[in-house]
Amino acid sequence: MTGMLVVTLFVVTAIGGALLGEEALAQSRRLSGWMVRRAARGLPTPVCERYREEWLAELDANPGGPISRLCFAASLFISWRRVADELVPSPSDLAGGAIYEVRNVPEAYDVAATMLQIATHHADSLIEEAKAYRDRRRLLRRHRANVNWSAVPLQIDFVVPDDGSDAARLLEIARRNAVELVEEAGVEATLIRAEPRRRA
Amino acid sequence: MHYGFDLTRRTGLKSGSLYPILARMEAGGLVTSSWEEVDPAAEGRPRRRYYQLTEDGAQTARQHKRSQATPPNPTRAGAQVVRPSWGTA
Numbered sequence: 001m002t003g004m005l006v007v008t009l010f011v012v013t014a015i016g017g018a019l020l021g022e023e024a025l026a027q028s029r030r031l032s033g034w035m036v037r038r039a040a041r042g043l044p045t046p047v048c049e050r051y052r053e054e055w056l057a058e059l060d061a062n063p064g065g066p067i068s069r070l071c072f073a074a075s076l077f078i079s080w081r082r083v084a085d086e087l088v089p090s091p092s093d094l095a096g097g098a099i100y101e102v103r104n105v106p107e108a109y110d111v112a113a114t115m116l117q118i119a120t121h122h123a124d125s126l127i128e129e130a131k132a133y134r135d136r137r138r139l140l141r142r143h144r145a146n147v148n149w150s151a152v153p154l155q156i157d158f159v160v161p162d163d164g165s166d167a168a169r170l171l172e173i174a175r176r177n178a179v180e181l182v183e184e185a186g187v188e189a190t191l192i193r194a195e196p197r198r199r200a
Numbered sequence: 201m202h203y204g205f206d207l208t209r210r211t212g213l214k215s216g217s218l219y220p221i222l223a224r225m226e227a228g229g230l231v232t233s234s235w236e237e238v239d240p241a242a243e244g245r246p247r248r249r250y251y252q253l254t255e256d257g258a259q260t261a262r263q264h265k266r267s268q269a270t271p272p273n274p275t276r277a278g279a280q281v282v283r284p285s286w287g288t289a
Contacts, residue, residue: 053246054248061205061248072205072215075216079220082220086220086223
């Protein structure tokens with residue numbers, strides 16, 4: 001009778017253990033994925049999706065077991081702020097990039113009009129980005145003592161063709177619009193190049 | 201070209217340490233990164249992001265390696281070393 005009980009207990013424990021192990025494995029997979037997605041979500045918007053995809057792919061490439069995957073994900077989860085600090089978007093690069101793409105198209109007037117829209121729209125995006133960054137830094141400040149505070153470095157460079165063309169004129173208007181938008185938004189430490197950089 | 205997990209294995213760095221470094225190097229123009237050109241459906245896995253040293257990065261790495269390999273300057277023979285001594289200050 002006792003032998004039967006021991007065997008039954010053994011079987012029940014084995015089946016229960018296997019089920020629990022399977023469940024724990026599934027949960028650990030979910031947890032790893034959640035930590036990676038959460039870490040990526042804390043990054044600046046322009047790079048958030050890139051890192052989410054990149055890190056999920058890295059997680060997938062990890063040949064180790066669930067513990068190894070959890071460690072990989074936990075390390076990212078713990079230190080996403082450090083990554084974010086390195087990834088504060090460079091508004092000047094973004095604005096320059098957006099304008100550069102348009103500048104290369106030959107139909108000057110239409111292009112300049114589009115450029116005006118893009119530059120204005122882009123200034124809006126940059127302001128939102130700067131505000132989000134500022135809010136995030138404020139949030140961090142509440143949790144971390146002795147943080148060295150620097151104001152949000154928002155800079156927009158406008159590269160203007162130096163040919164007196166309609167494109168140049170409209171881009172100058174775009175630059176002024178952007179300056180006004182930033183000033184109205186009251187973003188901290190705004191810095192906009194006072195004079196457009198001239199093309200050589 | 202290497203992807204992130206490969207780099208964590210090669211360098212022994214944790215992912216949370218590696219990515220800030222890569223981000224800084226990328227911002228500084230020392231490495232570039234690009235998505236691998238594969239069809240995720242055909243490969244049965246998501247595409248990876250590959251990192252590669254730029255020419256500047258390679259040059260910086262070579263310089264760093266050389267500076268690491270240079271032995272420390274030996275103390276100049278006969279040079280007078282001034283040391284504070286007790287009771288004289």
